[in-house]
Amino acid sequence: MTTFVEMLRNITPEVYASLKQAVEIGKWPDGRRLTQEQKELCMQAMIGWELENLPEEERTGFMGEQSCKSEKKTVPNILFSTKSDTLH
Template identity: 70%
Template sequence: MSSFEDAIRNITPEIYENLKLAVELGKWGDGRRLTTEQKELCLQAMIAWEVQNLPEEQRTGYMNAQECASKSKTVPNILFSSNPDTLH
């Protein structure tokens, strides 16, 4: 394999699931811990594979386009309020 792209093309769904589990647990299937570099590379490989093989809503990090329920609530500005009881 001459490049990262070649490696990604050779990832099977089973390999992808193993990489995903290793990243989630922080260790390989045999119990050895992933190094920081291994975690980074596994995550990069997972994301690259997902772009080629999964719909957007099934990919790592996908956020639904809907706004969260708390966004509709007004948040009071207590830092710059005119309340005389504040400390500023």
């Protein structure tokens, strides 16, 4: 396997499940703790695998019809305001 993409294509559903569990509990199946770098690589592999193998609503981070509470708030545009106390 010479590229990350090739590696993703060779991940089986069982390996994906193992990576997901490792990230969730912070440990490998043998009990060793994941390093921060290992967590990041596992998450990248999981998300890449999910893009090719799962429908959008089953992927990590999918929010569906939900929305962030901050989306409902109006955020003032302070950079281009006509008030004299702006930064521009």
